[in-house]
Each structure stands twice: as C-alpha cells, then as structure tokens.
Amino acid sequence: MDWLQQLINGISLGSIYALIALGYTMVYGIIKLINFAHGDVFMLGAFIGFFAITRWEMGFLPALIIAMVLCSMIGVIIERVAYKRLRNATRIAALTTAIGVSFLIEYTMIFFRGATPEAYPQVLPNKNINILGANISSQTILILIVTIILMILLQFIVHKTKIGKAMRAVSHDADAARLMGINVDNTISATFAIGSALAGAAGVIFGSYYTRIDPLMGVLPGLKAFIAAVLGGIGSIPGAMVGGFILGIVETIVSAVGYSLWRDAAAFVILILILILKPAGIFGKNIREKV
Amino acid sequence: MKKSKAFWGYLVIALVIYAVVQGMLVTGMLDLYYQNMLITICINIMLAVSLHIVIGITGQFSIGHAGFMAVGAYISAICTMKLGLPFIVGIILAGIVAAFAGVLVGVPSLRLKGDYLAIATLGFAEIIRILFLNIDYVGGAAGMVVNHATTWTYAFFGVIITILVISNFTNSRHGRGCIAIREDEIAADAMGINTTYFKVVAFVIGSLFAGVAGALYAHNFYIIQPTAFNFLKSFEILIYVVLGGLGSLSGSVIAAIFLTAISQYLQAFPETRMIIYSVVLILVMLYRPTGLMGTKELKDLFKARKKGGSEV
Helix, strand or coil: CCHHHHHHHHHHHHHHHHHHHHHHHHHHHHHCCCCCCHHHHHHHHHHHHHHHHHCCCCCHHHHHHHHHHHHHHHHHHHHHHHHHHHCCCCHHHHHHHHHHHHHHHHHHHHHHHCCCCEECCCCCCCCEEEECCEEEEHHHHHHHHHHHHHHHHHHHHHHHCHHHHHHHHHHHCHHHHHHCCCCHHHHHHHHHHHHHHHHHHHHHHHHHHHCEECCCCCHHHHHHHHHHHHHHCCCCHHHHHHHHHHHHHHHHHHHHCCCHHHHHHHHHHHHHHHHHHCCCCCCCCCCCCCC | CHHHHHHHHHHHHHHHHHHHHHHHHHCCCCCHHHHHHHHHHHHHHHHHHHHHHHHHHCCCCCCCHHHHHHHHHHHHHHHHHHCCCCHHHHHHHHHHHHHHHHHHHHHHHCCCCHHHHHHHHHHHHHHHHHHHHCCHHHCHHHCEECCCCCCHHHHHHHHHHHHHHHHHHHHCHHHHHHHHHHHCHHHHHHCCCCHHHHHHHHHHHHHHHHHHHHHHHHCCCCEECHHHHCHHHHHHHHHHHHHHCCCCHHHHHHHHHHHHHHHHHCCCCHHHHHHHHHHHHHHHHHHCCCCCCCCCCHHHHHHHHHHCCCCC
16 A cells, blocks of 8 residues: 555545635634535535536536536525524524525435436546656646645635635624624625635536535535534634645545545544544634633 | 322323324224324434433534434344343333433533534534444444334333423423523523533433434334434434424424424425425524424413413
C-alpha cells in the first residue's frame, strides 16, 4: 500500500467535504442554524451537472457553472421560504424545519425520478501520472485545482468585497450591522447563495469523481461535511477547509488499513471527541457565555 | 385524594380499552393486519413518549433515539434467539442495557447544548448502528432472524407502564427540576438544581423505554437489520414529539397514533408519505413552532372549555 497514494485520495475526498463544509460553516456563522438541507443542495448540484452533461452535452466547466448558479438560486429560495420566518424562533424549531426541508428535497426528487442511482458520464480526461511512485489520475489533479480556485475565490469575496464585509459584520453582530445600515436579510441570502453554489460545485465534482449519484447521496456527505465544519471550528472559513481535508484523509486511511466498514464510524468518533474535548474546534474562538 | 381518583379512573379506562381490543382480537373481529397496526402504534407511542421526556420535558434536543431502540432490539433478540431466555426477560434486559447505553452516551454529551447536543446524539446513534453492522454474532448487515413474540398484551402494557412512569416522573420533584432546566438552564443552575444530574436521569429513563420499545419492535418484525435504526428512524420519532407539542405527553401520544395510522395507509407510497411528513413538519414549525398541543395536555383543553374557554 502506498501512503502517498492514499494521502492524495484522502485529499481529493477531503476537498469535496471542505467545499460542502464551507456552506455549513458560513450559514452557521451568520444565523446559527445547522442547515440540514445543505447536503441535499449538494445532491441537486450533482443532478443538475448530470443533466447538463448528458442532455445538453456540455463539458465539465459549463456544467459546473450551471450547477453553481442553479444551486445558489435554490439555496436562496430555501432560505426565503423556510428559514426567514425562523430568525427568532427556538433552536429546536429551526433545526426541525431544516430536517423537514432536507426530507422534502430528497423525497420530492425520489418521487419524480425514482431512487435508482445514475452513472455519471466520463467528462474529465483520465490519464495516470506517476509522481514519486504514486499513481495520480489527471482527474484528481483537475478536481484539486478547481477546488483550490473556488476556495481562493471565496476568500476573495469574503475579505475583499463589500458583500463579504457585510457578511462578516452580520455574523459578528447582526443587530449592530443593521444599525450600521447593512441590509441583513440580503446579506443572509447572499451567504446562502454562495454556500449553496459551493455545494453545487461539490456535487458535480463528486459525481465526476465517484461516477455514481442517487437522490439520497447528500445525506452522509452532508453530515460528514458538518463534522468537518465542527472539527475546524464552526463559523471559521479556513477551519472548514482544514477540517474537510483532515476528515477526508482520516477516512481514507481507515479504509486503507482494512476497516472500510468502520469508515463512517470514524467520522462520528472524531465528531464526538472534538465536541467533548474542544467544542470550539481547531480554529474556533472560545466564547464566554453571557447570562 | 382527587388526584388518586383521577389516576384510578384512567387506569380503569385503559383496562377497558385493553379488554375490548383483546376481545375483538380473540373473536377475530380484528384480523392480523389490524393487530399488527395496533402493535406498531403502541411501539411508536412508547418511542414518542420516551423521547418526549428528553426533548419535551428536559428540553435537550436529542436526535439519536433510534440508537437506544437498536440496543434494546438487539439485546432482546440475543436473549431470546441465542440464549433461549423467555421474552419477558429479554424485554427487561433490553431496557436495562439501553439505560446503561443512555448513561454512557448521556454523561459526556449532555454537557453540550442545543445544536451540538443534537449532532452528538446523532453521532452516537450512528456509531451504535455501525457497531451492530460490524458484529458477526448478530448477523452484520444481513440482520438477525427473530421469532414473533410481541402480542397486543405486551405492547399495551408496555405503553401503560411507559406513560405511567413518565407522567409520574414529570409530576415529581425530579420532573420539576427537568422542566426548570427546559425553561432556563442557567436560572435552574442558580436555584441549586444539579442540572447535569437531572438531564442524565431524564435521558436514561428515555433510553430505557426506547430499549423496551426496541425489544417489542424486534419481536414483531421477524427480522432486525441495522438499517432499520438509521437516523431516518430517529427523525420519525422526533416528528411525533415535535408535531404533538414539545412538552405535551398526550400531544406526542396523539401524534404517534395519528401518524402511524397514516403511514400504514400510505405504506405502498413511501415517497408520498415522506413528502407529506416533511411538508406538515415545515408548516407546523413555521406557523405553530410549539407543536399542535404546545405544552398543554388533553385534559387542560377540557378544563379550559369548562371555564368558558377564556384562555387559548
């Protein structure tokens, strides 16, 4: 077994987790809601990409962009219809609604097209490149490049643009931001749009890498991406990236040493350990609770 | 005096319901389909009520209840199928082991609050499920064949005991402590309530009865598989409690009866069932976030009506 090979597999799985986790962490940072429907936006992204490639015969990049645009719209619709009324509701009500939205998306999808999985077409050139004894497919490299570009873009939006500044302000203190003349509702919608676009991109990347998609595919990656977000420190964007990569590498190593059935358990064990030992996560700040 | 009178009244009503249904089952007026439906309703009531004590009374958001149900189901199945013990011993052991699992999960995770607690309980439930998936002794992913042993008598008395224990707990000193934690944990702490202790006690009682319900479930379905206890099951139980009203025991019972009956009729259309579930869940949360009954019980509604219905 080649460690470098496994490490690279882990990084490419981790980059998908990281892309989904970014949406979780941004939404949680801004409205303190675990958006359970986020994993299903990821699923929708994979299917939009699938239809774009098979029906409209697009290449990988146009499909990726279409999936991102449509997913960001879906994200905004979900936020406006379901979550907007719940800004001041209890945590339990918000979380239950999110679970309800997640089920609604999954089962509406199954209702319209059945639960059968779909084979993703080969859209990326697949050549093996040998680096230091590890066989790396060109797919992996392309996926990594796309992921890194998206992350840099996100960093640019959050730190250099006006809307990014507004997002940071709202997540810091929504009331103060409103007093400063920031349109909080639009900022929250923008957060959902960006997060969902990243989830949609992750969906297309997942599809073209693992070649199998189905309407319930978003559940487990969604949960694991949430774990990645908690691991990195929820609300922190670099945290979500690092958490995603760590989770991907750990999972790949657990399967590589022959415990592939325990792979999912490993993620949850990480979650529980981090929640008990350091609930703020790797990059999180410890916030003192106020009465 | 008045309270104990009401208690005996309820008990008599319960026994009459039991006797009538039992009579109808014996004489064959209700066939196997309805018997199965009644047992499923009873099991779901037990699950809903046992989660109600955690979410509704103590205010701790747990979405991993199916994990304890799985523990109960597998332990009872091992008792009856592998060790040859009688069913009732299996039920009791299932409850005890599930309660023990409740301690193991509750002590570390109940320090967390809100969303973190929810996701941690979900994680524990998944770990329990994956554990059973990987133990060859209980059949792994293929599952375990279990004899049919659950009867209407077992199911009904399971429900009676569950409701009795949990309603008495709610009205006891411990229950008041739990309600105080639900209303304001910091204030409860300041009033000298040992919040961790009360939370763990409520959680353990909840998991005990989830284990018992799991035992009844296992012996009603001929086969148990780890996939039957995934987070979909946990969410289903959650839906009963949330729809019925957070903090209302009769609410969760009504929701469990109603939704189980609906899902039995929609069994041929599982997608439609889930779509209806989720739409109802979203609408209730948006327009009535406390659930259908709020924290009120069924008898409060009657009382309010007698007074002239001044309060809503």
